Amino acid sequence: MAQPQKFGDDATQLCCVETNKEHLEPFDLSLHIRHGFGVVTIRVTHAMLDEQQIQARLPLWQALSDLFLDTQLCDAFMEGIARIMDESGLTIEELWSVYSYEVAPVVYMNVYSFVGEWAGFDPDWLRTEIVRNLRDRPRRTRFWTLFPITRCLMLGQTDDDWKKLVAIVRRRRNERAV
Numbered sequence: 001m002a003q004p005q006k007f008g009d010d011a012t013q014l015c016c017v018e019t020n021k022e023h024l025e026p027f028d029l030s031l032h033i034r035h036g037f038g039v040v041t042i043r044v045t046h047a048m049l050d051e052q053q054i055q056a057r058l059p060l061w062q063a064l065s066d067l068f069l070d071t072q073l074c075d076a077f078m079e080g081i082a083r084i085m086d087e088s089g090l091t092i093e094e095l096w097s098v099y100s101y102e103v104a105p106v107v108y109m110n111v112y113s114f115v116g117e118w119a120g121f122d123p124d125w126l127r128t129e130i131v132r133n134l135r136d137r138p139r140r141t142r143f144w145t146l147f148p149i150t151r152c153l154m155l156g157q158t159d160d161d162w163k164k165l166v167a168i169v170r171r172r173r174n175e176r177a178v
Contacts (some may be wrong), residue, residue, distance in 0.1 A: 048134060048135065054131060057088075057098065057102070058123065061098070061126055061127065061130055063085065064081070064085075064098065064099050065103050065120075065121045066081060067081070068103075068107040068108055068111055068157075069118050069119075070110060070118040073161060078164055078168065079168060081165055082165050082172065085169050086169050086173060092170070095169070099162060100154070102134065103130065104155055104158075105133055105137075105154065106133050107121060108154040
């Protein structure tokens with residue numbers, strides 16, 4: 001295991017430990033953030049997806065990419081995205097990981113474009129770009145997504161919609177549990 005690298009001052013200290021140095025292998029990234037209220041640890045573990053996992057993820061990737069379209073999403077559309085999220089069987093934390101580490105790095109620039117995509121991303125293009133991004137840039141993409149400035153850049157425009165989706169998914173799951 002690599003020695004922690006420390007960033008920041010005594011008030012706020014960021015300590016990063018990355019354990020697997022192989023570019024295409026699974027990796028484990030832990031961030032320990034120390035501030036006046038204690039230490040917060042963020043742990044991200046990710047392995048490359050096999051073909052079966054990719055096929056299972058496709059509807060979720062397509063649904064979550066709709067958050068980054070150059071259009072306002074109506075309630076019925078949000079319900080549809082939430083249904084796909086719910087049916088994926090992933091936890092809220094796993095859904096956030098898919099949203100922020102798999103989908104957002106590929107499509108987030110669309111919300112900043114003057115002529116952004118508004119009808120929907122091509123599923124083949126989306127699949128190819130997400131898999132390529134996961135294969136070619138796994139550490140960098142995930143590492144930078146953990147920092148507030150870059151996370152805000154990638155997710156800030158869709159954060160309110162994400163929160164609504166999480167509330168809908170939780171509501172659906174609670175209704176099923178009753």
